[in-house]
Amino acid sequence: MSISRSSPYASALSPEFAISGFLAQRPTHGYDLYQRLTDELGQVWYISLSQVYNILKRLEDQGLILGETETQDKLPARRLFHLTEAGQQRFETWLRTPTGCSVRAIRVEFTTRLYFALAREHSLAHSLIDAQAAAIRSGLARLETSLDELPAGQRFNRLGLALRIGQLTSILDWLGACWPDLGLSE
Amino acid sequence: MSISRSSPYASALSPEFAISGFLAQRPTHGYDLYQRLTDELGQVWYISLSQVYNILKRLEDQGLILGETETQDKLPARRLFHLTEAGQQRFETWLRTPTGCSVRAIRVEFTTRLYFALAREHSLAHSLIDAQAAAIRSGLARLETSLDELPAGQRFNRLGLALRIGQLTSILDWLGACWPDLGLSE
DNA sequence: CAAGATATACTCACTGAGTGAGTATATCTC
DNA sequence: GAGATATACTCACTCAGTGAGTATATCTTG
Numbered sequence: 001m002s003i004s005r006s007s008p009y010a011s012a013l014s015p016e017f018a019i020s021g022f023l024a025q026r027p028t029h030g031y032d033l034y035q036r037l038t039d040e041l042g043q044v045w046y047i048s049l050s051q052v053y054n055i056l057k058r059l060e061d062q063g064l065i066l067g068e069t070e071t072q073d074k075l076p077a078r079r080l081f082h083l084t085e086a087g088q089q090r091f092e093t094w095l096r097t098p099t100g101c102s103v104r105a106i107r108v109e110f111t112t113r114l115y116f117a118l119a120r121e122h123s124l125a126h127s128l129i130d131a132q133a134a135a136i137r138s139g140l141a142r143l144e145t146s147l148d149e150l151p152a153g154q155r156f157n158r159l160g161l162a163l164r165i166g167q168l169t170s171i172l173d174w175l176g177a178c179w180p181d182l183g184l185s186e
Numbered sequence: 187m188s189i190s191r192s193s194p195y196a197s198a199l200s201p202e203f204a205i206s207g208f209l210a211q212r213p214t215h216g217y218d219l220y221q222r223l224t225d226e227l228g229q230v231w232y233i234s235l236s237q238v239y240n241i242l243k244r245l246e247d248q249g250l251i252l253g254e255t256e257t258q259d260k261l262p263a264r265r266l267f268h269l270t271e272a273g274q275q276r277f278e279t280w281l282r283t284p285t286g287c288s289v290r291a292i293r294v295e296f297t298t299r300l301y302f303a304l305a306r307e308h309s310l311a312h313s314l315i316d317a318q319a320a321a322i323r324s325g326l327a328r329l330e331t332s333l334d335e336l337p338a339g340q341r342f343n344r345l346g347l348a349l350r351i352g353q354l355t356s357i358l359d360w361l362g363a364c365w366p367d368l369g370l371s372e
Numbered sequence: 373c374a375a376g377a378t379a380t381a382c383t384c385a386c387t388g389a390g391t392g393a394g395t396a397t398a399t400c401t402c
Numbered sequence: 403g404a405g406a407t408a409t410a411c412t413c414a415c416t417c418a419g420t421g422a423g424t425a426t427a428t429c430t431t432g
Binding site: 375395400 | 406408410414416422424425430
């Protein structure tokens with residue numbers, strides 16, 4: 001019911017904020033959320049129907065969403081979920097906070113954030129892109145320093161670092177291109 | 187004890203094969219495995235000590251490894267693990283099977299495989315790199331086809347695909363450079 | 373030389389990720 | 403009229419990953 005201990009996870013590695021985002025647009029039920037996730041964010045999240053229900057259950061237990069059963073004439077009953085005050089606030093905060101510098105986090109979390117920012121206001125999306133690019137540039141600088149400091153003998157760790165640097169650089173390029181790609185250039 | 191149902195996971199997204207790999211080199215205990223993971227593969231896997239023990243427990247339950255308690259004079263007792271026949275075979279198979287085409291899988295799984303291949307025989311590592319590059323090239327071709335087929339209206343999914351394509355391309359570059367980087371050119 | 377940090381070695385209980393099978397009805401298709 | 407597909411959700415499970423706790427031995431430092 002309530003959470004005495006806050007979640008141990010960064011927890012943005014699951015589509016829970018995507019679900020919150022859809023619910024922020026309008027209340028809806030699990031089945032529909034699943035469809036929207038696969039239709040609109042299918043290239044970002046690969047998720048199963050039951051996973052959607054798992055997340056809904058957790059969010060409800062944590063008091064971030066609330067569901068009410070709605071019976072229908074012919075079709076199965078369904079539970080309409082909406083964000084609570086707490087859930088709304090959590091989502092708004094998330095929407096404006098830039099992602100950390102892990103490749104996976106950017107690939108899925110930032111992309112999701114961008115999606116909802118675009119649906120909200122283009123200017124928000126624009127500032128998110130800029131902030132994210134800045135975060136990556138500083139992350140890259142740190143990684144490059146680590147690489148310089150890693151002794152040449154640590155061949156394997158150097159290789160791993162080089163891979164991460166390449167990945168981040170390619171994300172940076174993508175960020176630069178994504179504004180025009182969305183057909184919104186200035 | 188035994189597993190009636192085989193694991194539902196691709197399961198190479200956890201460091202279990204890294205652990206198996208160290209055990210294939212010589213039997214050892216959890217604490218040492220943790221240290222080797224962080225020292226030698228620290229840029230690939232970021233793992234906690236208890237997670238190592240979790241994995242050891244699972245592998246033992248699945249009959250892939252076997253532990254024997256060894257008491258020491260002054261220091262705490264420890265459990266020396268070694269691969270069973272099944273575990274040995276599983277590792278050898280894994281070591282020779284190229285990774286799928288997900289960015290994360292390549293970043294962590296392939297890199298781990300390369301590490302153990304290098305420790306074994308350079309020629310094995312060489313053929314792994316070639317096979318992996320080929321797998322990525324064909325994955326890239328598929329993604330590019332999908333991108334062509336995605337209607338222009340699906341802006342967001344197109345963007346997601348473009349990101350993945352960029353990531354894979356950068357991995358491909360890295361693969362091309364990694365042989366010389368290891369100081370083993372030719 | 374005693375107090376405290378660090379190293380050795382592992383256990384336990386927990387939350388959350390993710391899967392797959394199952395349930396039940398309604399509508400669409402051939 | 404039979405069978406596939408769509409709507410809508412439940413349940414039980416395995417595995418990922420964290421954080422706190424236990425207990426002893428050795429190293430460090432004032």
